Amino acid sequence: MLKIKNLNVSLDNLTLAKDMSFSLEPGKVNVIIGPNGTGKSTLLKTLFGDILPESGDISFNEASLKRKQLSQWREQFGYMPQDIKLDIELSVLEVVLLGKLDALSLRLDDALIKKALIALEKIGLLHLANRPVNRLSGGQCQMILFAQALMRTPKILMLDEPVSALDLHFQHVLLDHLDTETKQQGWVTLMVLHDLNLAAQYADNLLVLKDGNVIASGHPSEILTPALVKDVYDVNAEVTKDSYGIPFIRTIRQGFTPHQPTIKSQHLQSKRTICI
Numbered sequence: 001m002l003k004i005k006n007l008n009v010s011l012d013n014l015t016l017a018k019d020m021s022f023s024l025e026p027g028k029v030n031v032i033i034g035p036n037g038t039g040k041s042t043l044l045k046t047l048f049g050d051i052l053p054e055s056g057d058i059s060f061n062e063a064s065l066k067r068k069q070l071s072q073w074r075e076q077f078g079y080m081p082q083d084i085k086l087d088i089e090l091s092v093l094e095v096v097l098l099g100k101l102d103a104l105s106l107r108l109d110d111a112l113i114k115k116a117l118i119a120l121e122k123i124g125l126l127h128l129a130n131r132p133v134n135r136l137s138g139g140q141c142q143m144i145l146f147a148q149a150l151m152r153t154p155k156i157l158m159l160d161e162p163v164s165a166l167d168l169h170f171q172h173v174l175l176d177h178l179d180t181e182t183k184q185q186g187w188v189t190l191m192v193l194h195d196l197n198l199a200a201q202y203a204d205n206l207l208v209l210k211d212g213n214v215i216a217s218g219h220p221s222e223i224l225t226p227a228l229v230k231d232v233y234d235v236n237a238e239v240t241k242d243s244y245g246i247p248f249i250r251t252i253r254q255g256f257t258p259h260q261p262t263i264k265s266q267h268l269q270s271k272r273t274i275c276i
């Protein structure tokens, strides 16, 4: 279990974690949501040991994060940060293999190459294996970085807005894969998402971050309400549930005036009716 206890983090006099405490169980997809600039990425960086907290304890299976053993601590993680640019002269296969940098010696092992190719195949991108990464699209880069994080066979997997550049198909490829592997491998998965409907579909546990703290946590069906959306984002929303009990959030525009068809479009509509 990953435990965060009484965590305090400040950057440039900005308090981003204020006595924050929560625990994350293995085998569950935990999703963090919250407004821009509220400290979601900062929290992930702090858990990874990139940012030094003012106080508090971060532990995994009862072993605390200690600055002196940072590389050992990080060995447990797969981490996909936000908006990484892959502007390097390497092939896709080489970038995926870098996920296993700690296991790479001077010689590449066939088993590792096979593992990287399988990782690419599982996410439907094997055909890109020999393509230079600096010639990929933004969405393709994001999928390759996901494959790289998986290569680490982590105990804790953290992903910062991993679907921000992905089309509908690849959003679901990535998130379905993440969900299956998290449950099969017993990973502690922690992911930042902005899309509340994706969060509702994929979170086993949702953490809502605001003002330096987790103001709500639990299953999306229990905590995603119009009042929460209004409180966190200052946006009005309707929340309905599908036949599986998964919440669906529909935001409501303020001062909305319904579209009035123009004479031209009315004419086109009536013409279409005649043709049918």
Ligand SMILES: Nc1ncnc2c1ncn2[C@@H]1O[C@H](COP(=O)(O)OP(=O)(O)OP(=O)(O)O)[C@@H](O)[C@H]1O
Binding pocket: 011, 012, 014, 016, 034, 035, 036, 037, 038, 039, 040, 041, 042, 043
């Ligand atoms: N290294 C840093 N030094 C000083 N301030 C920082 C640093 N990194 C981030 N911040 C500030 O901390 C705040 C939180 O940033 P962070 O990136 O954690 O937010 P976020 O919740 O992930 O936002 P978003 O949803 O926009 O990605 C922001 O105001 C940001 O400007």
